Amino acid sequence: MKIYRTLYYIPVITSWVAGSLIWKIVLNPQFGVLNNILNFIGLQGPGWLYDQSWAMPGIVLASIWKDVGFFGLILFSGLRGISPTYYEAAKIDGANSWQRFKNITLPLISPTLLFVIIISLINSFQLFPQVMIMTQGGPNGATQVMVERIYKYAFQYYKMGYASAFSWLLFIIVFVVTLVQMKLQKRWVHYES
Template identity: 50%
Template sequence: MRGRQNLWGYAFLAPQLIGLILFSLIPVLFTLTLSFMKWDGFGAKEFIGLANYIDQFQDPDFWKALGNTAYYTILVIPASIALSLSVAVALNKIKGKNFYRLFYFMPVVTSSVSIGVIWMWILNGDFGILNQVLANFGIQGPMWLTDTNWVMPSIAILSIWWGLGHNMVIFLAGLQGISKSYYEAAEIDGATKWQKLRHITLPLLSPTTFFIAIMAVISSFQVFDQAYVMTSGGPAKSSYTFVYHIYEAAFVDFKMGISSAAAMVLFVIILVFTLIQFKMSKRWVHYEDQ
């Protein structure tokens, strides 16, 4: 009987396991192999060792893309987590919660290209709706997508708005998993709303926050669609992100080896940041059963 149950278990796991091997593990191994080769995508491959990595570390565009991506990550993650948590806390105890959840989640399932085109119109410095609204308050809006100082914050604003619904729904699920008995006991002791938020909600919500933070870091380092659709990496490569750099090396310059080397560097960066987050989480993540 046990062998039969194990067989059924493996049968149900097989589709996901096969997909993981075919579409994740094998491409990663192929990319790693290709990073040590010179290849234009069509001819024969030539093994050149670490030359692609050396080339990348000496390439100013590599460091420009890495700096832009790090800047974008710093802009997006704290604001995204804080805003989505605030919205989730505000919606947690009001009527019509499902309607607001649907309303906030709609952008998440919208095409990235459509979102980019709409925000290009909103952020247009000459006739965009955002600058028109600011003008009503006597504020001269910047040239959001053509000013080197504002283009990356503009993309960050879009990303924060775009991911708000996704993070908010996860936070709502975490909030609904917190037992009401904690709040009832706190109210008996005379705790204020701020004290309940600080000493009950935030500690017990820390596993959810930890999960969102990890996913946000991974997503931020992989930003591409917004820069590709809205700015094409400009102006003056001010929105030239790391994945855009990988894309350009592979499909514009046809340097598959260099593109693969950059992709492996990105993989290592994301892995290191994830491991650091796991290490730091031991100090601030608390579980209800502890």
């Protein structure tokens, strides 16, 4: 049974690694696709992963690209769960498209939006493969994140106490942020009754 759990994570880790390698090539300042497009338009492309001010935006761009399909699929399934009778009744009452979106779609998709927000926040706190593959925490520590620091303290410096302390700190941060989101959901999340 344990081998099946291990085999489950192999495609997930492989997609992170493959996506990070692709974006490392796309963001290359000399022959990268993005800088070539910018040069074609007439703009000078930045050094992306080699420049302190552009390294983290490059990693964020790669992370958003990695997650947009997953979150799009979840939001699409949330939209498909809304009954068309609500929209028909609103059309009969004379609601325009903005009113239908504001008063029907947004409230009914709010539980799905809450899920997407919480999962994306947890993913952003656990950003690791993109940083390690694309920059290894550089240039000059501009892309250091908490999980990368935990990894270095545990497996490069062999200071397990520091790694454990950082892991607990990360857990507390993620827990508090999730708890705040769950408390704030009462204001904007509407569950169907």
